Amino acid sequence: MLNIGLCDYSYHTKQFYSFHQTGLSDYLFRLQTEGSCEVIVNDKNIVIEKGDLLLIKPGDHYELRVEEGQNSGDYYLFCKGIWIDEWWNRSAKPTVSRIDLDEKLLTLWRHIIIEERRPPSEENNELIGYLLRALCLSLERTVNETSSTFSRPYAVTIMMRFIEEHALIAFKIEEVAQHAGLSVSRAVHLFKSSVGKTMIEYAQEIRLSAAIDQMKYTIMTLDQIAENCGFGGYPYFHKVFKKKYGVSPGNFRRKE
Known part of the structure; x- marks a missing residue:
């Protein structure tokens, strides 16, 4: 069971202060999208700027400060549940990570906000659960890929x-x-x-994979597939496909 306590976007243009003196009861995800602010996590002061992602676990002390003259915009989400516990514990989660403000990630966050705003009679808890899982996994991948210890730059x-x-x-x-x-x-x-x-070569792998799917699951002609998958025309598609798989696209399709 997954439970979202609160999920929204906030923007502060005036002095603002929030704290959880006895420690958080839920996990907190917070992504700074505009401006800056200061947070205190377990007595550690951290300046948060655009692109900083906060991941905080239950029991942690958390304070948020927006000083006079500062602007601060962020997406935030409080959640808990067995799946979240398992996801959190399977890999290290740094308190602060600098990530790109990827529009696909923000769209996913907005989708959860919209679903959470529906009246109880219109709620779809199964959909919200899958959206939350997708957000967690997307955040995890993004954090890992931006880590200095990741296998590639x-x-x-x-x-x-x-x-x-x-x-x-x-x-x-x-x-x-x-x-x-x-x-x-x-x-x-x-x-x-x-x-x-x-x-x-990397792009061609993606194009070939898409072409194979379209050959299997659509009735489009090979010329249409070649155009649709970025090859520009069938002759080039034929050349690249046969070099990779040893057969022409037509013969491959007939065998499927």
């Missing part, structure tokens, strides 16, 4: 996510490099040395 992860999002449409290497804040030469070298393949 975070700039490479940024490039991978960009390619994954844009693989089925035309994109340029320059766009990938710019998205990661790198020069083209640095981006190309860093990506190949970390991933073991070029950006185009």
